[in-house]
Every structure is written in structure tokens, then in C-alpha cells.
Amino acid sequence: MxxxxxxxxxxxxxxxxxxxxxxxxxxxxxxxxxxxxxxxxxxxxxxxxxxxxxxxxxxxxxxxxxxxxxxxxxxxxxxxxxxxxxxxxxxxxxxxDASFHARFAAVRKEYRYILHLSPKRDPFQRKFAYQYPYGLNVDSMREASKFFLGTHDFTSFCSAKTEVEDKIRIIEAIDFINGGDLLTLRFVGNGFLYNMVRILVGTLLAVGSGDLLPEDIPVILEKKDRRFAGKTAPAQGLYLWEVFY
Amino acid sequence: MxxxxxxxxxxxxxxxxxxxxxxxxxxxxxxxxxxxxxxxxxxxxxxxxxxxxxxxxxxxxxxxxxxxxxxxxxxxxxxxxxxxxxxxxxxxxxxxDASFHARFAAVRKEYRYILHLSPKRDPFQRKFAYQYPYGLNVDSMREASKFFLGTHDFTSFCSAKTEVEDKIRIIEAIDFINGGDLLTLRFVGNGFLYNMVRILVGTLLAVGSGDLLPEDIPVILEKKDRRFAGKTAPAQGLYLWEVFY
CATH class of the missing domain: 3.30.70.580 (Pseudouridine synthase I, catalytic domain, N-terminal subdomain)
Structure with missing residues (x-):
């Protein structure tokens, strides 16, 4: 074998x-x-x-x-x-080597989430990005994203259906990549819980649209309750980008 | 009305x-x-x-x-x-105005054809570009493309099923746009016959791969016979980009 x-x-x-x-x-x-x-x-x-x-x-x-x-x-x-x-x-x-394991040996993962900011519907992006034409304050989103960096209990930022016990994860980087009418959010961390990236994105969109303030993030983290975070952003914008070993 | x-x-x-x-x-x-x-x-x-x-x-x-x-x-x-x-x-x-007509008033059209040159199959490009990983001499293609510019009888470069009588068209520009592992061919002209852009691309690919020489193009134009031109490139790489009035 x-x-x-x-x-x-x-x-x-x-x-x-x-x-x-x-x-x-x-x-x-x-x-x-x-x-x-x-x-x-x-x-x-x-x-x-x-x-x-x-x-x-x-x-x-x-x-x-x-x-x-x-x-x-x-x-x-x-x-x-x-x-x-x-x-x-x-x-x-x-x-x-037989000791390699795709799941257990992974030490870090990168996900990207692509937002399509144009008010015009684009048939070529509909399955590959999430259209968000309502205007975003990206500076606020960037400020909010800093509160996620480091080691946190992400109970508020994973599906209530999450089965794993330990909800502490380390986020190493969140970057914003501008490209025309696409805005890409890049997340690097040691592991992500069920729906975690999509809920992080939904929460950052709530900040970008003014429904939440950057300073709300530490409060939501502290609550350890999914109901306080933003919506789960739709699947089609999310990419598992790279797995590191 | x-x-x-x-x-x-x-x-x-x-x-x-x-x-x-x-x-x-x-x-x-x-x-x-x-x-x-x-x-x-x-x-x-x-x-x-x-x-x-x-x-x-x-x-x-x-x-x-x-x-x-x-x-x-x-x-x-x-x-x-x-x-x-x-x-x-x-x-x-x-x-x-009621005198406007989408078909008869068009004076110029731009088509683009996107080639995906990577040897790796890309699931995200499969419907939006034609994968051509066999290597291309783009300088030869560029040289060949010059023979298409101007006014020509494009009988050799349209489907044998073409119904229109007058097969004389003017090609104003053919440009090559490089973008990573995508190569875009841009065609601007006063009108294009049935399958014409796809046959132009198939013929340019034959030049790029060495099966034809740039100097063969004027000979093929002269033949006025579809059988002498290259293959019809697949549909998924082709975009009707803009129509001018």
C-alpha cells in the first residue's frame, strides 16, 4: 500500500x-x-x-x-x-508516508470569500461570488477584522449545529484584496469551525453596512452565542484556497 | 409604442x-x-x-x-x-427612436475569444475559456492575424452552411491580450459571418502550433473554400463583447 x-x-x-x-x-x-x-x-x-x-x-x-x-x-x-x-x-x-493524514496533519488553512460589489448583476459571477451592491465601509470592516486576530473562542461565529467541543481557534491573518468590482476577504488560521468563515464574512458585512460597529466584535466574541453575530454569508462566494502541512 | x-x-x-x-x-x-x-x-x-x-x-x-x-x-x-x-x-x-434596429443599425462588433493555456485543467474555466495546453507561438499568430486585417472575402472562414450571399467583411483590429495563463484574442470588424470568429481562432491556433505558416493565410483567403482553413474553435471560449451603432 x-x-x-x-x-x-x-x-x-x-x-x-x-x-x-x-x-x-x-x-x-x-x-x-x-x-x-x-x-x-x-x-x-x-x-x-x-x-x-x-x-x-x-x-x-x-x-x-x-x-x-x-x-x-x-x-x-x-x-x-x-x-x-x-x-x-x-x-x-x-x-x-503512511503517517500523513489530510485532516489531522493540517496545521493551517486559507479560505477566501469573494464579494461582487457592482450594482449590475453579472451572469458570470453568480455562482462564483456574492453580489453585495449596497455599499460598504471597508475601513470599518478592516478595523473590525483586527478583533478576530489571535486566539479566541469562536462559539458565536459557528453554526449552532457545530459538534466539536473545543471552539478555540487561532486566526493568523485577515486581508482585504481589491480587484475592480470584486473585494476578496482572505482568512488564514489554524482551523475553522462549521460555517465559521461565512459567519465572519456576514458579520464583517454587517459592520461594513453600518448595522454593527467594529467595537461590537469583542462583545459578540464574549457572548459565546451564535445569535449575536451576523448572518451566514452565502456559499457561492467561499473558496477553500489552500491547506498547509 | x-x-x-x-x-x-x-x-x-x-x-x-x-x-x-x-x-x-x-x-x-x-x-x-x-x-x-x-x-x-x-x-x-x-x-x-x-x-x-x-x-x-x-x-x-x-x-x-x-x-x-x-x-x-x-x-x-x-x-x-x-x-x-x-x-x-x-x-x-x-x-x-423607432428607426433604431439592433441588427441593421449595427456598424461594428467586437468579439473576444479566451484561451486557457495552462496544462492543469481548471474547473472554473471549463465553460468560460478553451483550454489549449499544447504550447503556442504567439508571434506567428500575431503575424498571421495581420493578413486578416482590412477588406476580404471570408468564404474560407465561415461555416459551409452560411446563407448570406455577400461574404466580404472588414476586420479592423485583431489584438492579443495576455493575462496570466489566459490569452484573449480580440476581433473588431464591421460584421462577422456564421462561425467566422471561431474559424479565425481555429486557424490562428493551427499557425501557433506550427501546422500552418502565417504566409498560408492569404492563400487560404484566396481559395474561398472552408476546407482549407483551421478547425472551428469550441463555443465556450467565445464572447460577443460589444456592438457599436
Whole structure:
């Protein structure tokens, strides 16, 4: 058996998320169906760095799997891409030690959230950015974002359905990248809870639109109650950008 | 009756082209269905600047229609966008004289064709650019493109199915725009025949890959025979960019 680490990219708009669900088209089930074909029907388990929700994209999701097939990394990449549907792409394949684990070995993740600020609806952005044409005070958003940096209990900033106990995470960076009528919010941290990036974005939008003040952020963190934070921003603006090991 | 000129944009990937066809989802039929709803079922004919094929996109297609409704330009824009599906957007609405005609009054058109040059498949580009990872000599393509400029009989560069008699057109500009792993070919001319831009691109790709020489272009123009030009490049890279009046 050889363990393989793959970096994959997918357009999330055609998937019910990353993780296998009965009777749904998911990234993991497409990957496992394809590997089963390559292994004469034998079931090969694919482990991802984490889930992404329905409609959420990935520029650099990481997965691993074990295979008895003796194929070079380059040939794996060609074979996987030729068998996968067009909305998933394998960007690289690397032979790794059996101690590597896509989920448990991840030390840092980068997510990006793309806002489309134009008042004009853009058919080419509708699945790839969240249109927010109402005007934003980006300076306030930047000020607010600083309160998220460092180590915090993010109970207020994750779905009430979150199952993990420990809700303390470290956010290392939040950057704002301007590009024409697109505004990209970049989040780097040691881990993100369920819906956390989308709730951080929804809360920053509440600040940018004047519904919240930057100084409200430490208060909301302190509350440890999801109801005090902003809305969960829609899935189509979110990208799992890179996973670090 | 008031005539309205609208600039519209659409993601062509969900349409069987611009023009109405029985039992197919087309841009024109979506527009006419929506206008019929606004006019209590009365049929309103929509006239476009020209057709686009299945999968071809538009950044600035122009249409006109006549309506008895007394609505301001701004309200038309809001109403149309609220009723149209998400893959069509109305960018502007202008009251025009009844002598305006979206097709016959057009004096110039700009098309763009986007090539994705990376060897890595990109799920986000698959419907919006043509992946061509085989290497291209762009200098040769540029040299070849000069032979297309000016007034020529483009019989060799349109579909054999083209119905119009007069195949003489003027190409005013062909530009190459580099942007990372995207190469955009920009075509401006007084009119383009059926499949003409896609055949021009396919022929320039044949030059860029070494299958044809720049000097072959005048010979192919002279032949007036579709079989001597390059392949028809795929629809998904093509954008009707702007129509000038």
C-alpha cells in the first residue's frame, strides 16, 4: 500500500458539498467512485482536509488515499483527471508516508470569500461570488477584522449545529484584496469551525453596512452565542484556497 | 409604442444559443417569455444584433423591442432583471427612436475569444475559456492575424452552411491580450459571418502550433473554400463583447 496526497480544485456549484451523503452528488463520492473503477470495484476511502458545504468551491482542497497500484505520481495525475468529471481537477499527486493524514496533519488553512460589489448583476459571477451592491465601509470592516486576530473562542461565529467541543481557534491573518468590482476577504488560521468563515464574512458585512460597529466584535466574541453575530454569508462566494502541512 | 434598446449579458453555457428554436432554452425565448408576462400575454418580438451559438457568451449583446407600457428606463432595467433568469442580465435600457434596429443599425462588433493555456485543467474555466495546453507561438499568430486585417472575402472562414450571399467583411483590429495563463484574442470588424470568429481562432491556433505558416493565410483567403482553413474553435471560449451603432 502506498499513501497519496492530492491537491484538488472543484467548482462547488454542482455538488451537495464535499462529504458523502446518500443519493447526493458530492466531491468525495465522485472521487471514491472513480477510484473504485481504477481498483476493479474495490472500495478506496478518500480522506479530505475537511468538508466544504454545498456550493462552496475549492482552489486547493487536499485529500489522501491508499492504493496497492504501482503507478508514478505523474501517471496518477493524468489517470485521475481523465476519469474525473470536468468540475473536479487534480492539481498534483504526491507519494507520502503512511503517517500523513489530510485532516489531522493540517496545521493551517486559507479560505477566501469573494464579494461582487457592482450594482449590475453579472451572469458570470453568480455562482462564483456574492453580489453585495449596497455599499460598504471597508475601513470599518478592516478595523473590525483586527478583533478576530489571535486566539479566541469562536462559539458565536459557528453554526449552532457545530459538534466539536473545543471552539478555540487561532486566526493568523485577515486581508482585504481589491480587484475592480470584486473585494476578496482572505482568512488564514489554524482551523475553522462549521460555517465559521461565512459567519465572519456576514458579520464583517454587517459592520461594513453600518448595522454593527467594529467595537461590537469583542462583545459578540464574549457572548459565546451564535445569535449575536451576523448572518451566514452565502456559499457561492467561499473558496477553500489552500491547506498547509 | 416606444422602442427600447437594451444591452444584455449572458452566460451562454445554459442556452441552446441566442435564437428561438422549438423546445430549446434560448436567450431570445427567455426574453420573449418574460416580456409576454409583463404585457399580460401579448407577444413582444425581441430583435438581437445577431445570433450567438450554443455555449457562446455575451458581455454586451444588444436587443430592441417595442412596448406600449409607459415605464422609465431605470424601472425597465429593474423590472427586467427581477424577472429574468440569473444567467441573463440587462446592463442598460435606453429609449430609442423607432428607426433604431439592433441588427441593421449595427456598424461594428467586437468579439473576444479566451484561451486557457495552462496544462492543469481548471474547473472554473471549463465553460468560460478553451483550454489549449499544447504550447503556442504567439508571434506567428500575431503575424498571421495581420493578413486578416482590412477588406476580404471570408468564404474560407465561415461555416459551409452560411446563407448570406455577400461574404466580404472588414476586420479592423485583431489584438492579443495576455493575462496570466489566459490569452484573449480580440476581433473588431464591421460584421462577422456564421462561425467566422471561431474559424479565425481555429486557424490562428493551427499557425501557433506550427501546422500552418502565417504566409498560408492569404492563400487560404484566396481559395474561398472552408476546407482549407483551421478547425472551428469550441463555443465556450467565445464572447460577443460589444456592438457599436
Amino acid at each position: 502506498q499513501r497519496y496526497k492530492c491537491v484538488i480544485s472543484y467548482d462547488g456549484s454542482g455538488f451537495s458539498g464535499y462529504q458523502v451523503q446518500p443519493n447526493k452528488r458530492t466531491v468525495q463520492s465522485e472521487l471514491e467512485a472513480m477510484l473504485a473503477k481504477m481498483h476493479k470495484g474495490a472500495s478506496i476511502k478518500v480522506v479530505g482536509s475537511g468538508r466544504t458545504d454545498a456550493g462552496v468551491h475549492a482552489k486547493g482542497q487536499v485529500i489522501h488515499f491508499d492504493s496497492p497500484l504501482a503507478i508514478s505520481e505523474q501517471k496518477w495525475e493524468i489517470a485521475l483527471n481523465s476519469m474525473l468529471p470536468e468540475d473536479i481537477s487534480v492539481l498534483s499527486v504526491l507519494k507520502v | 416606444q422602442r427600447y434598446k437594451c444591452v444584455i449579458s449572458y452566460d451562454g453555457s445554459g442556452f441552446s444559443g441566442y435564437q428561438v428554436q422549438p423546445n430549446k432554452r434560448t436567450v431570445q425565448s427567455e426574453l420573449e417569455a418574460m416580456l409576454a408576462k409583463m404585457h399580460k400575454g401579448a407577444s413582444i418580438k425581441v430583435v438581437g444584433s445577431g445570433r450567438t451559438d450554443a455555449g457562446v457568451h455575451a458581455k454586451g449583446q444588444v436587443i430592441h423591442f417595442d412596448s406600449p407600457l409607459a415605464i422609465s428606463e431605470q424601472k425597465w432595467e429593474i423590472a427586467l432583471n427581477s424577472m429574468l433568469p440569473e444567467d441573463i442580465s440587462v446592463l442598460s435600457v435606453l429609449k430609442v
